[in-house]
Structures are given as C-alpha cells and as structure tokens.
C-alpha cells in the first residue's frame with residue numbers, strides 16, 4: 127500500500143516523485159516488512175544529486191500472526207493529539223479495508239505507538255523472537271565488517287586473526303546480505319568492495335579456511351560423479367542411473383551431486399522402474415533399495431525447489447528492468463546475474479507477450495533483450511566474440527573470415543574453440559559442433 131508523493135531534495139532543491147508507504151501488512155507483503163526492517167521504507171535517493179532523503183511520514187504496521195499493530199508517528203511532524211488520532215484512524219481504515227471482517231480482533235483497536243523508526247523495528251524483531259542480545263550481536267557484526275572494510279589490505283590478515291573467534295557462518299552471511307542491499311540501493315561499487323573483503327576474511331579466518339576445505343571436497347565429489355555419468359555415456363538408460371544411485375547408496379553427498387547433475391533422468395518413469403526393480407529384488411535387499419528411492423525422491427524435490435527459486439529471482443530482476451526508466455543502467459548494474467536462467471525467463475516472457483498480443487510489453491521486453499545481449503557481447507573475450515560471430519555466419523563466409531583473422535588471434539583462439547566445443551557438446555548442439563570442428567581444423571592448419 128503505497129502512494130506517490132512529490133518531495134523536494136534538501137540538498138539540491140530538485141523536486142521529484144517518491145513512493146511513500148504508509149500501511150505495511152506483514153502477511154500480505156512480506157517484502158515490505160523486509161524493507162522496513164532494513165531501514166529502506168520511505169528513504170529514497172535524490173535522482174539528481176544522490177542525497178539520501180528520509181520522508182517523515184506516519185506508518186502503520188500490522189502482523190496478524192503476532193497480533194501486532196504498531197503505529198509510527200515521526201517526530202518531524204508534531205501533530206496535536208486530535209489530529210494524530212485522525213491520521214491513525216485514516217491508516218486503520220486503509221488497513222481494515224484490505225482485511226476480511228473476521229480478522230478484526232481486540233488488539234486492532236489499540237495500536238501501540240512507536241516514537242522512532244528504530245523503536246518500531248526493535249518491537250517487530252522482538253515479536254519475531256529476535257532478542258536484544260541477538261540484535262546486539264548483529265550490530266557488533268556490522269561494526270566489525272565496517273572495521274574490516276576500512277582496514278588497508280596489507281593489515282587485514284592480522285586484524286582478521288585478532289577477531290578470528292567472531293567469524294562464523296552468520297558473519298559471512300551478514301556480509302553477503304550487505305552486498306545484496308548495496309546492489310538494490312544502486313551502489314554495485316560498494317557491493318563489490320564488500321564481496322572482495324568477504325573473500326579475504328574467508329581466506330584469513332579459521333572458519334573460512336574450514337569452509338573452503340569443505341567446498342573443495344564437495345567440488346571433488348561433483349567432479350567424480352560427473353566422471354561416472356560420462357562413463358555410462360550419452361546413450362545411458364534410466365536403469366544405468368539407478369545402478370549408479372544404488373552404488374552410491376549411503377553416500378548422501380554423491381547422491382545429491384548425481385541428482386543435481388542429471389535431474390531429467392530422475393523422472394516419473396525412473397521411479398516406476400525403480401519400484402518394479404525393488405519388488406523383484408531378493409527380500410533382504412529391499413529395505414536398502416527403498417531407502418535409496420526415498421533419498422532420491424527427497425533430492426529431486428529439493429533440486430526442483432532450488433530451480434524454482436532461481437527462476438523467481440530471475441523473474442523479479444526482469445520485472446525491475448521493465449519498470450526501470452533507464453534500462454541500460456540497470457542491465458549494467460546486474461551484469462553478474464545475467465545467466466542462463468535469466469535469459470530463458472526473458473525469452474519465455476517475450477514469447478508470452480507476443481502470444482497474448484501485448485504490444486507495449488513486448489516492445490519493452492525486446493528493448494531489455496537487446497540491451498542484455500549487447501552488454502554480454504561487449505563483455506565477451508575477443509576470442510569468444512569472434513567464435514560466436516563465426517558460428518552465426520554461413521559456412522563459406524565463416525571459413526573466409528577465419529582465414530583473414532587467424533593471424534591476429536593465434537593459439538588462444540584454438541584454446542577458446544576447445545572450451546566452446548565442451549559447452550556445445552554438453553548442450554547436445556550437433557550441427558554447431560560439426561561446424562566448429564571444421565573451423566578448428568582450418569585454424570590449426572593456418573597456424574602451423
């Protein structure tokens with residue numbers, strides 16, 4: 127529940143429109159709650175000079191699950207009591223208009239007043255079971271992060287080691303969240319610094335070292351499972367995947383890697399076949415096989431859920447691009463997130479807009495698409511860009527272009543061709559693979 131308001135920048139006097147939120151219902155809009163808790167409700171940056179501006183405006187906060195109704199009246203707008211009550215009454219009307227009648231309860235007639243935004247945030251956190259101790263710990267983490275960020279690189283190792291005991295999963299997670307918030311606030315430069323510091327903190331701390339070792343072991347497992355999948359080959363049947371899963375049986379990490387790498391192999395038919403196989407197995411083996419089936423079912427559900435999250439995030443990013451007045455800028459800021467998942471969500475949206483005949487949306491999406499593709503192309507290594515161009519030309523033209531340019535690229539082009547070859551092979555792009563093989567031969571001959 128938000129409205130537009132015209133405000134004036136206190137620094138440069140530039141007038142601009144800002145979104146003001148006055149009623150936040152935690153159940154209806156959990157993201158608004160998250161914005162409130164991170165101090166991002168009713169604060170905007172002046173589009174002209176970047177000065178952060180806090181809009182002093184009353185807020186009503188409601189969380190039905192906690193029976194919590196809070197009202198924040200900023201001290202910047204002191205109102206006589208009767209007028210205050212009118213403001214609260216208006217906000218209540220706005221809130222209750224959205225709620226079903228049976229949701230009205232006693233606590234709703236007597237909202238608690240918060241005198242400061244911080245007070246409001248603390249009350250909400252306490253109702254969520256976040257104790258003052260936990261809040262203090264979090265403040266301490268933020269303070270320490272700021273200290274690390276302002277420490278020169280050559281001294282950081284010793285400063286991290288002095289604080290070694292304070293560095294744990296929550297600490298590193300707080301840094302990730304900080305970086306995320308900076309990106310959302312339009313400061314990807316600071317986000318980069320936070321992530322670079324996080325990387326060093328991980329390298330210098332005992333917890334970070336342990337974590338990196340775990341990751342290394344995990345990567346090794348994924349690699350060895352990928353090798354096993356490669357060994358059963360491209361023509362592998364569901365039965366071969368079942369054999370592999372049964373071989374891993376008690377090794378949860380290996381099973382997880384297997385499902386993650388080859389999710390499509392574990393479809394409904396796979397489970398039917400496995401069930402039949404369990405039925406036909408000797409009685410003394412059935413329990414173990416059933417345990418494997420149970421694990422595989424849980425893992426497929428988990429992978430699907432993660433996949434859904436990735437798609438949701440990509441869709442949210444696309445939405446903010448469509449809404450942005452400056453597509454180029456927002457694409458630029460989000461370059462690291464323009465991955466395969468994002469591209470497939472974008473293409474699906476373009477197709478859907480065309481299908482439903484939504485011309486305006488479809489034009490906007492194409493603008494996003496062009497900007498994204500241009501940015502990705504600009505950021506490609508020159509060798510990759512060249513190979514990409516070659517693959518999109520007719521065969522003869524491509525061979526001519528290669529002959530003309532091979533001397534400029536030299537050996538690195540062959541190496542890049544091998545990397546592209548691997549990617550194409552993993553995607554089963556047969557005809558492109560053939561074309562690439564021909565070009566590679568030409569390139570090798572030309573360089574000899």
Ligand SMILES: [Zn+2]
Pocket residue numbers: 135136137138139140172173174175176177
């Ligand atoms: Zn300004």
